[in-house]
Amino acid sequence: MLRQAKTLKTSAAKSRTRVVPTRTVKRVYFFGAGKAEGNAAMKDLLGGKGANLAEMTNMGLPVPPGFTITTATCKEYNDLGQKLPRGLMEEVTANLRKLEKVTGKKFGDPDNPLLVAVRSGAAISMPGMMDTVLNIGLNDQVVEGLARLTNNPRFAYDSYRRLINMYGDTVMGVAHEHFERELAAVKKARGVELDTQLNAEDLKEVVQRYKRVYREHVGEDFPQDPMKQLQGAIEAVFRSWMGERAIQYRKIHDVRGLLGTAVNVQAMVFGNMGDDSATGVAFTRNPSTGENKFFGEFLINAQGEDVVAGIRTPIDCNRMAQEFSKQSWKQLLKIKEILEKRYRDVQDFEFTIERGKLYMLQTRTGKRNAVAAVKIAVDMYREGLIDQKTAVLRVDPASLDQLLHPMFDPTAQRNVIAKGLPASPGAAVGKCAFSAEEAHERTQNGEKVILIRKETSPEDVQGMHSAVGILTSTGGMTSHAAVVARGWGKPCVVGAGALQIDEKSRTFTVNGKTYGPQDWISIDGSTGEVIQGQMPTVEPQMSGPF
Structure with a gap:
């Protein structure tokens, strides 16, 4: 009898256990049609891009709809030996139907x-x-x-x-x-x-x-x-x-x-549908100088990766009204104000124009060098966007060292051999290196080198970090090389089209003269000049905001 009661008790407990609903983990968050399941505060779970896409959707900005799979799912994937968690693709399919x-x-x-x-x-x-x-x-x-x-x-x-x-x-x-x-x-x-x-x-x-x-x-x-x-x-x-x-x-x-x-x-929205379509990357302020002026580039009849990869040299957004569309330019200026008012910081955003209609693909806090960080912090405080404490905290103490780096002696003679875009300010003097591996290895051996590439790719990150400066023959102010170099405060000149780079022979030719691994060059990231030989440097002068 006692055993029977125990059995009944156990089976009742089991049946109670069965009816308790299991807690399902939400791995996918939808955004679209003016509503989003996430917001800007959810960066740890949705990542910066996903959280900001959700936020911009909630703000009513023109964001193509979609969904975000969480960062926690990435951890699950790697913990499972790089296998997708069970049930993920079913959740993806349900959001695809939405x-x-x-x-x-x-x-x-x-x-x-x-x-x-x-x-x-x-x-x-x-x-x-x-x-x-x-x-x-x-x-x-x-x-x-x-x-x-x-x-x-x-x-x-x-x-x-x-x-x-x-x-x-x-x-x-x-x-x-x-x-x-x-x-x-x-x-x-x-x-x-x-x-x-x-x-x-x-x-x-x-x-x-x-x-x-x-x-x-x-x-x-x-x-x-x-x-x-x-x-x-x-x-x-x-x-x-x-x-x-x-x-x-x-x-x-x-x-x-x-x-x-x-x-x-x-x-997908398409910037490559013809001459009424375009794609671009922009900053709400200049990330090199801190000036409160729209800073960006775009390519007509292209897709977004073309701008970032630096394969084609893009057009300055300030020429958009004359060379592409007055309406799109006005919309971008309006979006600049909306983003800064909401985020109270410089934003780096990507956009696509499909057959004349503008869409926002992402926004994030804009990487800037120390000079720009100081000016932006002071200006935003004066404009009433941030308080004094926030302004001070916006300047990373470790980056202030960049302000103390030497600059080229303005009285010294310059033998300028080429000119590109001044992507990240500062003076760099080094020998020529033609691959990321070479730049890293020679730096480890005590040499100062400038990494010279047609365009940089994310795989070059270690060599870019090792080199004293970066020089590319293609790309613009928002290309991968430019954005990464500015974040590090490393001198960088991009889009120096006169350079004919031969990576295999480890040389570049300009104006009929060829330069190799033992030749010294100097680059001025503030003017975009590429200079033959070793330029003398002087101590920098501090600006008013500093």
């Missing part, structure tokens, strides 16, 4: 296709250190549907070749240079210099060549299933948190205690 409803488009449908971008975003900004894949959802059928729908086959095939390149490089590890070589071959055969000069038929050939490159290096065809593409891109972003460049960046900046990166899946 995204289809908000946009009125369908993922994988050739007649009305929804394409998405997959981007990283940790709680602390790490520009370019983790992965991005754009145009996910395109395949052989969808690209034809997109061409018909937009009546713009050039745009459709340009987007498709970009997806194959980015997915191949980011998700499957096929080096970008293999794709770049095929693009260069098609441009050469057509007798053109720029990607934008290729027509739809040319880009169809580029797509076929890219697919061959993918097959050769991966051992299988480029995936035609959009869900497979999406899952591959999500995993690639999570993996990139533990990638060498991200680890190096966290080490250099002493970043600790973060869970991982969030993943932002967002409906």
